[in-house]
C-alpha cells in the first residue's frame with residue numbers, strides 16, 4: 001500500500017521548461033519583510049498585478065469582482081467555455097473603470113492561449129475541479145503565478161505535477177482556501193499562536209453541507225453537471241480543504257509537523273436516490289441510478305508528531321451546515337457552529353463559553369484592520385480577506401499564506417481517502433510533498449498581522 005501511494009511518477013514537463021531552466025528547490029519559510037530584496041524570484045514585488053481569469057461561473061465571477069475591487073489589480077484577459085460568461089466578465093471589468101479584457105473561448109483548452117500571453121502576472125482559476133491543475137500548470141510554465149479554487153487537485157499525480165511545476169518554474173501556486181480567512185478561524189489561529197490552548201493534540205474538521213439542490217449538480221434540463229459526476233464516480237472525502245485548511249495551519253502542517261497516514265470510511269449511499277425520487281418520481285433515471293459516493297465519509301489523519309484530525313464529508317443528506325472547526329490542546333478546546341471555547345483556566349474546561357467573550361483580546365489583527373471593508377464581501381467577509389492577502393503578498397513580494405505544498409497536502413486527502421475506502425479503510429500513507437523540508441520550515445505566523 002505504502003509503495004503505491006508514495007510512488008511518484010516521473011513527470012515530464014513540457015517544452016516551456018527545459019532541463020536547463022530547472023531551478024533549485026525553493027527555499028521554504030523565508031518570509032521576507034516588506035521592502036527587503038530577496039534572491040527568490042517568486043518574491044519580486046509586483047506593483048500592479050495583471051490578471052488572467054479562467055472560469056467565470058458563480059464563483060469565478062465573484063472572485064473577479066473582488067479582484068476588481070483591489071487597487072493594484074488590472075484584469076487583462078478572461079476565459080470560459082461560454083462566450084456570454086466572458087462578456088459578463090468584460091462588462092464588469094469595464095464598469096470597474098478598466099480596459100476591456102480580451103476574451104478566450106469556447107473550447108476547453110482556450111485557457112492555454114490566455115496563459116501564453118506575456119503581459120500577465122497571475123492566472124486565477126475557478127473552473128470545475130478537473131481543470132484546476134491543467135490551468136495552473138499552463139500558467140506557471142508561461143512564467144505566471146497561479147491561484148486556484150479548491151480543491152487544487154483531484155488526483156495524487158496532479159498534486160505532484162503542481163508541486164514539481166512550481167519548483168521548476170519558480171512560480172507561486174496558491175490554493176484559494178477562503179475558510180482560512182474566516183473571522184473565527186483567524187481568531188483561533190491567533191489564540192493557538194499565543195498558546196491559549198496549550199500544545200495541540202487533536203482537531204476535527206469537515207464539509208457538512210447539504211448540496212442536493214445545488215446548481216453545480218444539475219442543469220436546468222436536469223442534465224448531470226460536473227459536481228454530480230464526481231458523486232457518481234468517486235467515493236471518499238471529495239472536498240476536504242475548507243475544514244482541514246484552518247486546522248492544518250493551526251497544527252503547522254508542512255512547517256513543523258506533517259500528515260503521516262490516514263484511514264477513511266464511507267457509509268452507504270441513499271441520499272441522492274431518495275431526494276431525486278421525491279423531486280422527479282421514483283422511476284426517474286436520477287432516482288434509480290447508482291451514486292458511488294457514500295452519504296457520510298469520515299477520514300482520520302495522524303500527523304508525524306502524533307496529533308489526530310478527523311475530516312468529515314456529508315453533502316447528500318438533509319442537515320445544517322458545519323465545518324466543525326474544532327481544535328483541542330493541553331489547556332483547552334475551541335469548536336465552531338456555534339463558536340465556543342472551554343479552557344482549563346475557566347471551570348477546568350468543563351463548560352463551554354461563547355467565543356465572543358474573547359474577541360476583544362484575540363480578534364485577529366487583519367480583521368481588526370479591515371472589518372469594515374470586508375463586510376458583505378462573500379462568506380462573511382473571508383472571501384475579501386483572501387483576495388486582499390493574495391494581492392498584498394504579490395505586491396509586497398512576500399510569501400503567500402498558503403503555498404503549493406499546502407495546496408498539495410490538503411487536496412491530496414481526497415484521493416488518499418478514496419484509496420482507503422476502496423480497500424476496506426486500509427491505512428494509507430500521505431506523501432511528503434515537501435520532501436523532508438517540513439522539519440525545518442518556519443511555522444506560519446498569524447498571517448499578515
Ligand SMILES: NC(=O)c1ccc[n+]([C@@H]2O[C@H](COP(=O)([O-])OP(=O)(O)OC[C@H]3O[C@@H](n4cnc5c(N)ncnc54)[C@H](O)[C@@H]3O)[C@@H](O)[C@H]2O)c1
Pocket residue numbers: 054055056057058059060079080081082085107108109110111126127128129131149150151176177178216
Ligand atoms: N471557495 C469557495 O467558497 C467556493 C464556492 C463555490 C465554488 N468553489 C469552487 O469554484 C470552482 C467553480 O465552481 P462554480 O460554482 O463557480 O462552478 P460553475 O459551474 O458555476 O462555474 C464553472 C465555470 O467554468 C467554466 N469552465 C468549465 N470548463 C472550463 C475550461 N476548461 N476552461 C474555461 N472555463 C471552463 C464553465 O463554463 C463555468 O462558467 C470549483 O472548483 C468549486 O469547488 C469554491
